[in-house]
Amino acid sequence: MSEFGDLVAVVTGGASGIGRATAETLAERGARVAVLDLNPDVPEPLAGFSCDVTDDAGVTAAVGAVVERFAGIDILVNNAGIGAQGDVTANSDDEWHRVLDVNVVGMARMSRAVLPYLRRSAHAAIVNTCSIAATAGLPQRALYSASKGAVLSLTLAMAADHVREGIRVNCVCPGTADTPWVGRLLDAAPDPESERLALAARQPMGRLVTAAEVAHTIAYLASPLSSATTGVALGVDGGMQGLRLRPATS
Template identity: 75%
Template sequence: MSDFAGLKALVTGGASGIGRATADLLAARGARVAVLDRDVTGVGKPLLAYRADVTDDTSVRTAVERAAEDLAGLDVLVNNAGIGAQGTVEDNDDTEWHRVFDVNVLGMVRTARAALPRLRRSSHAAIVNICSIAATAGLPQRALYSATKGAVYALTLAMAADHVREGIRVNCVNPGTVDTPWVGRLLDAAPDPAAERAALAGRQPTGRLVTAAEVAGAIAYLAGPLSGATTGTALAVDGGMQGLRLRPAGQ
């Protein structure tokens, strides 16, 4: 496919996981793609790599401007950078709440704020925020993480309303549990990694974890010119976790 031919895209957190799968897919479909991450080791051509920390406004503004200059414009922003958190409301102190919100919510605000002047010059402008099933379903031991992703969902709708008349579409993708390095680290830290993996897979009706490539495909759909009438939408990529209520197997 070459539906992104001539378009320029920027992916935060693009050095690994969902972000890297998305950057690679957009490039394969014809886009010129820049990656922003704290560690861009291993990111090579055809991707352009820029070191940035989404908690630092100056770092973000500098990297976005450099990327837009090198790409000769900007059409697509994928706000993917984020971190996880575990526990109930009792398990994390104020410092940790501020830290995770700073990355997962304000990180998107900073990047979008820096990119909007460039996106306004595009005839195919799109922002895709990476949200989560945690925004719409109650998950145990995910209070802080869920709160940040609920904020991302609300932020996406507000941004879509603010910028639709400027020709900028804003949507989000809500993945289920994705087989990424972060999930891998959680599994490694579990008392029984195999049992924990089976439990995570089992809560998704498909019976398996979502792949980064599947999430990337959804991001590419929302970012691409063929979805020009789609804005203010949350696209679930969760193996049916949000919408399906299956009987137990064998019944």
């Protein structure tokens, strides 16, 4: 497949998990992909660039380096993010500021730096990685949910701001995905296997979402073939948001 026709895509947090799967999927479909990450160790044909999304000067420099190498940017995947656990009392003010700085302000910084180049593209698109936590009340995820709720609202506002410039803005809302971050949470649980089974069971399909499944959804939203799709929050959650199943019977 070559639907991306040599377009240039930037993927933040692209060295592992959903970001890595997205970078590889876009490359397989014809894009030239720049991975921006704290540790951008990626194989060819991916191109790695060191970037901390909390550092405005660093973001600007990384975007400049991408443009110097590829002569433009057509697609931005704002995927870099961090997690947080606990109820509203569990995290200090410093932790609230840290998570919001990465998960929300980081997307704004990156978008602000890339927008001048997207305005020159005939196929400009931004896809933000949001979460089921933005729309469903999940226990022990107060800070994380607040950050992802902000991402959802930011996506809709950006879509409205830039639609007449020909820039589409959408977000993907994964359920619990089988990623290194979730793996670390499971490893820290008193009973990792029971915790994994519980996380799988709360999604109607009965399993965790894969990084590849989220990546393909991001690619759909970023694709020129989806040129009429903007302001959309697309779930990849095994039915968690919309389905209300009766208890299984034996």
